[in-house]
Amino acid sequence: MVHVYEFMWRVLHVLLHIHRTLITLFRIRLRNWNGQLWSRAIAALLVPIALSFPKQKKLVPAPGKRVGRRYRWGADGKSLEKLPDHIGLLIAEEEPRYTDIANLVVWCMAVGISYISVYDNHGVFRRNNSRLMEEILKQQQELLGLEGSKQHSVEFLSNGTDKQDHQVLSCQSVVKVLSPDDGKLRIVQAAQELCRAVEQMEKTAKDINVTVLDSLLRESKTTPDPDLVLKFGPVESTLGFLPWHIRLTEFISLPSHVDVSYEDLFSALQHYASCEQRLGK
């Protein structure tokens, strides 16, 4: 009897994988065809299939042009009820594509998001920090043009530096590259620091509370906690992303960052704008 159940389990998972593959295939095909009639027809076909397997909240990206019109990005940002102050781009077990990440960062800047963090759980971005920065600057020129790049300047924060006060520029965004070491390891280091302070009689145990720990873990006094994390990739987990900072973060999943479009990003932002946070009340 056990073998029968095992067999049926395998069949079930094969079906689920086929379902996933079909969705991915249609997503890519729809994007290429770009015809309204086709996309509506296929969507009509897909919807019953999608509904028959109740899934958690995932956005099926709408088909759309890869390069949107740059003048409307800022207006789009202003049209939203709320925009995250700090957005996290979490690449969950996907081979990183620097151009696509750079596009996402530039779009986030153009829409008006001030703090952008990029994370992957293998520390690949951290190790290739300069390559990512170059790619972002390159895409900034390409997508925003020379004028746009002057308007939207970007500051890259590396680990340990404090955000300095620059002269006032019209729109400035801060980009930070994160790795798992910024998560639990950083909390452990803060704990060791506090421990040393107690050993040296500079503090007592009673002085250790959430506020003290929070200020130690904050990169700079002005950096807010991530309001929104966009997770790209097949794995449904935070994979070590800043455990302390994500207590109120909204998580929105997108299937992949490969060939991601501005429309994908914007529909996630629209979704975020409709979230209601009650903060315990």
Next chain:
Amino acid sequence: MSWIREGELNLIEKLSANILKAGPMPKHVAFIMDGNRRYARKRQVERQEGHTQGFDKLAETLRWCLNLSIHEVTVYAFSIENFKRSKDEVDGLMELAKQKFIRLLEEQDNLEKHGVCIRVLGDLTLLPLDLQQHIARAVVATRTHNKCFLNVCFAYTSRHEIANAMAWGVEQGLIKSSDVSEALLSRCLYSSNSPNPDLLIRTSGEVRLSDFLLWQTSHSCLVFQSVLWPEYSFWNLCDAILQYQLNHRPLQKARDQHREGQALQQHEADRACLADLLQHHGNGKPLDAQRRQEALLNYTASREERVQDFLGALQHKRDSFLTDLTSQAALA
């Protein structure tokens, strides 16, 4: 039993359960039971009724978990942030909790029969004293049971949990600052006696963690479902478990990689501490490779002994807090 509904699965449910169990199953599931008040609005009943139905749904879900051989469940019952709610609602919730814990104590025989161990995680000192005493009695009475475990997070937020863990570690002077590691911090949390959750489910469509098990769920499968908690069904649970099964292998791999990284970091830290020690207390002569290796093993062993003593003291402190509460209750 009021906390775990009696009953068995019907034929179709049993069939589905058996199919699911052919694959990897989560051993520890965490629930954020969200949506009671929205459910009450939808059904046009009192808020308190929504919470009561929420509790009934918890009892039903625990039954399903046992049927699916999931032996550890953690639930987010009351956050420290929830104290911000109206006095009426908070009092109502405290009263509901009190009634449920009193009922639990009346069913001790059943609890023993099913081997249910109840733990309450959170800062109990923030609760009314009579509720603290009922909780303490329930926890102490079921302490030795080990067939299934229910962890109720009450007056809990993850940040408080982490900060408290640190404070205690530091207070006693039982450990050195260099002993502090990820593994040690994990053992200082309220959840130290449980493995990390494999699966975290949040209902009602919200897609955030709300300060729940932030440390423990860094490599857990997160499933956000739009159903309101009092309407949760067996099939919702199966869907979540399916998600877990689809994510199982990559998550396992990520977890193993993280653990390897941790072990390496610990090893490096031990070497650095040893080098420091030799510099300050050594006689100036450099050690050869073999003596160095021996010294490293000795250092690691002494660190681990220190840590074990410390953790023993921490457990003792927590146990005494609860036993003191129960003796207070007995005297009253």
